[in-house]
Amino acid sequence: MNSFGFIGCGNMGGTLALAVSQGVSSPIAVSDYDRDRAAQMAMASGGVAMSNEQIAAGCRYIFLGVKPQVLGSVLAGIAPVLAGRTDRFVLVSMAAGVSIASVCDMAGGQYPVIRIMPNTPASVGKGVILYCYNQPVTGAEVNELTEALRMAGDVSPLSESLIDAASAISGCGPAFVYMFIEALADGGVKCGLPRDKALRFAAETVLGSADMVLTSGKHPGELKDAVCSPMGSTIAGVEALEKHAFRGTAMDAVWAAYTRTKELGKKE
Numbered sequence: 001m002n003s004f005g006f007i008g009c010g011n012m013g014g015t016l017a018l019a020v021s022q023g024v025s026s027p028i029a030v031s032d033y034d035r036d037r038a039a040q041m042a043m044a045s046g047g048v049a050m051s052n053e054q055i056a057a058g059c060r061y062i063f064l065g066v067k068p069q070v071l072g073s074v075l076a077g078i079a080p081v082l083a084g085r086t087d088r089f090v091l092v093s094m095a096a097g098v099s100i101a102s103v104c105d106m107a108g109g110q111y112p113v114i115r116i117m118p119n120t121p122a123s124v125g126k127g128v129i130l131y132c133y134n135q136p137v138t139g140a141e142v143n144e145l146t147e148a149l150r151m152a153g154d155v156s157p158l159s160e161s162l163i164d165a166a167s168a169i170s171g172c173g174p175a176f177v178y179m180f181i182e183a184l185a186d187g188g189v190k191c192g193l194p195r196d197k198a199l200r201f202a203a204e205t206v207l208g209s210a211d212m213v214l215t216s217g218k219h220p221g222e223l224k225d226a227v228c229s230p231m232g233s234t235i236a237g238v239e240a241l242e243k244h245a246f247r248g249t250a251m252d253a254v255w256a257a258y259t260r261t262k263e264l265g266k267k268e
Helices: 011-023 035-045 052-058 068-083 100-107 120-124 139-148 160-170 173-190 195-216 220-227 233-243 246-267
Strands: 004-007 029-031 061-064 090-093 113-117 127-133 153-157
Touching: 004 011, 004 052, 011 035, 011 061, 011 120, 011 139, 029 035, 029 052, 052 068, 061 068, 061 139, 068 100, 068 246, 090 100, 090 139, 100 113, 113 139, 113 160, 120 127, 127 139, 127 160, 160 173, 160 246, 173 195, 173 246, 195 220, 233 246
Parallel strands: 004 029, 004 061, 061 090, 090 113, 127 153
Antiparallel strands: 113 127
């Protein structure tokens, strides 16, 4: 029996499958509508390619790594298999905006469900993986799952009422940060830097600045003020950002991501 099975091996499902395969002793099982992709993931993870039904029938933790729009059809396909099981299993959903209650409804039973919201930096072990769960899930199961995910990054519990809001930052935020890094690098190129050096300097600057926030315990505004000398270069740049509503635009981006996530959930 494979303890961990992954239905869907796309960007996020595949990332977590690889991470879990590094953190557990037994081989994982994977499936995907693209059989070649499933075979490639099985080879990369040291696991085995199976069908959705086989994973639903035999795995203890069943990861649902599919998009919210197709989650219903996937669960409908495996619902008879789940209903026939007499042993213990846990559904692990990573569908944005889809509540635990909705997962149970689509699966056809009040099963143990852990809902996770990972992000793409999990592929380099620096992810944020938020999670919540329903009452049938035991503490031992939570511990086993979070331990299996440890290679992906920081695994943090959060109330389900807040998980959509948090994922608008951690789940969607990497795209916003990548855009900022690209913009910083473009600015450097405009000033005469070679593209490769500008990209490296921009990425390292964001990395170091983030670490300062996490390790110093200081408010980002305080850290920003410490860089801004009177009549200096940095305050001139800050003024340019403020003239173009940098902070307000960033807030609007998070809000837009959050509202879209809620829309996706309603469609289910």
